[in-house]
Amino acid sequence: xxxxxxxxxxxxxxxxxxxxxxxxxTISGNEYVYWYRQIHSQGPQYIIHGLKNNETNEMASLIIxxxxxxxxxxxxxxxxxxxxxxxxxxxxxxxxxxxxxFGKGTLLTVNP
Amino acid sequence: KAGVTQTPRYLIKTRGQQVTxxxxxISGHRSVSWYQQTxxxxxxxxxEYFSETQRNKGNFPGRFSGRQFSNSRSEMNVSTxxxxxxxxxxxxxxxxxGTGAEKLFFGSGTQLSVL
Numbered sequence: 498x499x500x501x502x503x504x505x506x507x508x509x510x511x512x513x514x515x516x517x518x519x520x521x522x523t524i525s526g527n528e529y530v531y532w533y534r535q536i537h538s539q540g541p542q543y544i545i546h547g548l549k550n551n552e553t554n555e556m557a558s559l560i561i562x563x564x565x566x567x568x569x570x571x572x573x574x575x576x577x578x579x580x581x582x583x584x585x586x587x588x589x590x591x592x593x594x595x596x597x598x599f600g601k602g603t604l605l606t607v608n609p
Numbered sequence: 610k611a612g613v614t615q616t617p618r619y620l621i622k623t624r625g626q627q628v629t630x631x632x633x634x635i636s637g638h639r640s641v642s643w644y645q646q647t648x649x650x651x652x653x654x655x656x657e658y659f660s661e662t663q664r665n666k667g668n669f670p671g672r673f674s675g676r677q678f679s680n681s682r683s684e685m686n687v688s689t690x691x692x693x694x695x696x697x698x699x700x701x702x703x704x705x706x707g708t709g710a711e712k713l714f715f716g717s718g719t720q721l722s723v724l
Contacts, residue, residue, distance in 0.1 A: 529710050540613070540699050540715025541652070548710070590709030597713065599652040 501585045506604045509579075515572040517603050519585030522566040528589050530561060532570045533599070534581040541584065541599065544570065548590075575607045611635065613702050615716035623724050627688040630719045634681050634702030638714070640664075641683040643675060646697040646718070655698075658683055687721075695723045 502520040509515040521530065529548050533541040545552055545559045547568070552559045558571040572579055584602040614633040622628050634641050642657040642665075654667040658677035675685040681702075687694055697720050701713040 527709070531710075533713075538697070538718075538720070540701070540718050541713070542715070543712050546710050546712075548708075597652075597654070601651065 501587055501600060503583075503585050503600070503603045505601060506606070508606050508608060509572075509575045511577060511607055511609050512574055515575040515579065515605055515607070517570040517572075517583050517585075517605060518567065519570070520567045521585070521587045524565050524587050525589075526565075528587045530559065530565075530568050531586045531588065531597070532557070532559065532583060533586065533597075534579075534583045535599075535602075536578075536581045544583075572605075575605075577607050577609065579605065580607045581605060613700060613714050613716035615698075615700055615719050617719060618717065619720050619722075621722045621724060622690050624690055624692060626690050627686060628690060628721060629684055629686045630698055630700075630721075632683045632685075632700035632716060634683070634700075635704075635714055638702035638704060639681055640703045641677055641681065642701050642703070642713075643683070643685050644699045644701070645669070646699060647695075652699070655685065690723045692723050695721060697721075 529546050531546040532544040535541045545554055545557050547559045547561050561568045582602040582604050584599045586597050616631045640659045643655040644652050646652045656675050657665040661677045672688045677683045697718045699715050699718045701715045704712045
């Protein structure tokens with residue numbers, strides 16, 4: 498599975514959009530980009546995933562560049578409860594998710 | 610629908626003892642995977658079960674074992690505990706999204722402390 502690179506930490510003001518970048522320059526054509534987050538001492542929570550197109554759900558938006566070498570997770574109106582470690586993961590489709598490798602992720606701190 | 614349930618939430622054991630952790634997946638989910646999370650190593654895959662069979666295994670010693678029952682509930686066992694086994698143990702059940710993608714649902718984990 499392709500390796501990902503994320504900044505170790507980011508800050509965001511409450512109510513503002515949080516834009517979390519992820520670099521995955523070695524991604525292959527059939528690998529998905531997933532985002533999970535983990536609030537302290539809880540299990541990771543699925544946020545969103547995408548293959549080629551931009552995606553949006555009730556939690557966030559995912560923007561994937563045309564060459565698929567990077568992506569950005571957007572939390573449109575960050576709240577204090579969005580403070581968490583965010584993981585960007587790239588994994589092959591078709592039943593490989595069990596072996597998701599969570600790196601160090603980005604610690605997003607939402608400030609009042 | 611109830612989420613993934615792990616019991617117990619906290620556990621304290623001493624070196625040399627053994628421990629059994631339990632995981633009940635979301636109803637209808639047949640795949641259960643287990644992970645160990647430590648501050649130094651991050652989240653590492655232990656094993657995955659599907660329909661009572663171990664389908665995949667990570668790189669952990671044989672002291673770590675697991676099983677899955679016919680109702681998809683799973684247990685993992687760690688024998689001869691070592692101090693380094695202190696960690697948050699997470700289980701997840703998965704939902705195939707029909708496009709090749711999957712969604713993992715994690716439990717809150719069992720925090721194991723080995724003294």
